[in-house]
Amino acid sequence: xxxxxxxxxxxxxxxxxxxxxxxxxxxxxxxxxxxxxxxxxxxxxxxxxxxxxxxxxxxxxxxxxxxxxxxxxxxxxxxxxxxxxxxxxxxxxxxxxxxxxxxxxxxxxxxxxxxxxxxxxxxxxxxxxxxxxxxxxxxxxxxxxxxxxxxxxxxxxxxxxxxxxxxxxxxxxxxxxxxxxxxxxxxxxxxxxxxxxxxxxxxxxxxxxxxxxxxxxxxxxxxxxxxxxxxxxxxxxxxxxxxxxxxxxxxxxxxxxxxxxxxxxxxxxxxxxxxxxxxxxxxxxxxxxxxxxxxxxxxxxxxxxxxxxxxxxxxxxxxxxxxxxxxxxxxxxxxxxxxxxxxx
Numbered sequence: 001x002x003x004x005x006x007x008x009x010x011x012x013x014x015x016x017x018x019x020x021x022x023x024x025x026x027x028x029x030x031x032x033x034x035x036x037x038x039x040x041x042x043x044x045x046x047x048x049x050x051x052x053x054x055x056x057x058x059x060x061x062x063x064x065x066x067x068x069x070x071x072x073x074x075x076x077x078x079x080x081x082x083x084x085x086x087x088x089x090x091x092x093x094x095x096x097x098x099x100x101x102x103x104x105x106x107x108x109x110x111x112x113x114x115x116x117x118x119x120x121x122x123x124x125x126x127x128x129x130x131x132x133x134x135x136x137x138x139x140x141x142x143x144x145x146x147x148x149x150x151x152x153x154x155x156x157x158x159x160x161x162x163x164x165x166x167x168x169x170x171x172x173x174x175x176x177x178x179x180x181x182x183x184x185x186x187x188x189x190x191x192x193x194x195x196x197x198x199x200x201x202x203x204x205x206x207x208x209x210x211x212x213x214x215x216x217x218x219x220x221x222x223x224x225x226x227x228x229x230x231x232x233x234x235x236x237x238x239x240x241x242x243x244x245x246x247x248x249x250x251x252x253x254x255x256x257x258x259x260x261x262x263x264x265x266x267x268x269x270x271x272x273x274x275x276x277x278x279x280x281x282x283x284x285x286x287x288x289x290x291x292x293x294x295x296x297x298x299x300x301x302x303x304x305x306x307x308x309x310x311x312x313x314x315x316x317x318x319x320x321x322x323x324x325x326x327x328x329x330x331x332x333x334x335x336x337x338x339x340x341x342x343x344x
Contacts, residue, residue: 021238051083073098142172276321302331
């Protein structure tokens with residue numbers, strides 16, 4: 001008998017209410033730990049990892065995460081059924097809360113490996129992978145897709161894709177509300193040039209009210225987020241969460257209704273100094289951590305001083321974790337000088 005998305009403990013009503021997108025070279029373990037200090041409730045995703053890398057590479061380096069990162073999902077980019085199934089088993093054993101199948105990345109490397117956005121043309125194969133993975137694990141298997149690719153008509157391609165995967169048992173679809181063009185546009189251009197179609201994503205929720213439909217693509221402000229949450233089960237922020245991370249500081253209260261914690265940037269900085277010290281003792285350069293923190297003071301007085309100090313002082317392999325605290329002092333000094341100048 002086919003397993004349900006068994007783990008109701010992983011799929012509570014608001015499990016995907018607010019997610020941070022998987023982003024290559026960005027959402028590594030250090031970035032996720034940093035974001036978790038800012039919000040306790042947002043759902044975090046790893047960078048996309050191929051099954052081959054997991055099965056034949058350094059599993060510990062690729063898969064390890066801090067226990068504080070929960071809830072955390074592993075995103076897989078692949079289409080070979082046996083490999084995807086084995087990786088789902090490994091993810092469950094490793095303690096992940098979800099495995100997400102990437103059907104949205106448009107890069108040439110992804111296409112040559114036959115996964116990512118090109119699989120929008122192969123819903124039967126995606127369904128086959130889903131069924132095999134879902135059969136062997138209890139944690140939920142989810143799908144992140146586009147609304148279509150190349151010459152597909154999204155109004156036809158997206159519902160056809162969802163129907164086939166939903167019939168296989170999938171209950172959660174994260175939809176980047178743009179087409180992907182597999183030739184002629186770079187991955188960066190594919191995040192900007194194809195027009196957004198939020199209405200089509202919302203139509204999928206109307207058509208399949210029992211499915212969880214999560215919107216991704218182009219969302220930048222919490223005002224936009226709350227507007228879309230009135231019609232959908234969740235949202236996923238990408239670059240906005242990375243470049244302006246402090247926006248997540250009010251998510252637990254605004255989106256989840258939790259009591260405000262009144263945590264400050266200084267609180268997060270103190271915890272990151274401790275984290276960086278632990279990581280440095282394990283051989284991790286401080287710059288591998290601080291590179292994710294550059295946006296912490298975005299649009300605040302002293303933001304430039306913060307970025308400049310971290311970029312310059314954390315660049316060497318001998319940089320110490322206390323540099324993070326010193327960067328905060330630079331922020332305070334710059335903000336004070338700005339205030340004095342305005343008062344003069």
